[in-house]
């Protein structure tokens with residue numbers, strides 16, 4: 419499946435999205451004119467190589483979001499085969515196999531003429547980063563944000579994760595959100611229990627059920643859509659607060675309770 423869109427002045431950032439492992443998505447992205455390609459994370463070397471074979475693209479970079487095995491497991495094998503350069507989080511460099519370039523908040527990564535801002539988004543892991551292609555309206559969020567969900571807090575506090583998610587919540591509505599797992603349907607059924615009167619959410623749940631029935635991806639989403647339907651971006655929702663019995667509580671408290679309930683869902 420290929421998705422592409424960009425303002426006229428820029429060459430198109432091509433995105434090739436492919437399912438792999440149990441429920442991961444892998445992404446190859448490419449500056450078409452320059453012929454420069456990156457794999458966002460490496461869930462498995464074999465799956466990335468199959469995607470390269472299918473597209474005919476040649477791998478120049480790996481852009482890692484965080485250290486988990488289903489995001490870096492193919493790093494060394496792909497680097498050995500292609501000589502690609504590995505970019506990853508400075509805060510977690512010791513846990514990124516084969517890392518060549520360490521980046522963090524405020525750094526800019528280039529892929530040909532395309533530019534991605536790096537944001538630090540700790541919470542799921544200590545050193546998680548995301549790649550924001552502002553001009554291409556695309557953000558690669560790893561396991562920080564999912565459609566109607568967010569990553570589990572393996573190495574961070576609710577406070578840290580809420581700060582990270584606010585950085586994403588502030589991005590423009592049309593920005594496409596490329597997350598690393600197809601968790602949407604379960605997230606949707608959790609979310610609707612918290613905000614049963616949210617009309618945008620009801621519509622999205624129906625759409626997601628239909629897409630999954632047809633075995634079609636629900637990813638990418640958009641920031642605008644997530645802001646309307648994702649309970650982890652909506653701790654200020656009166657309905658959500660009321661469901662949780664936390665009307666008027668701090669947003670961090672509401673977020674933390676939402677995350678706790680999702681862990682048990």
Ligand SMILES: [Zn+2]
Pocket residue numbers: 484486489542561
């Ligand atoms: Zn992870």
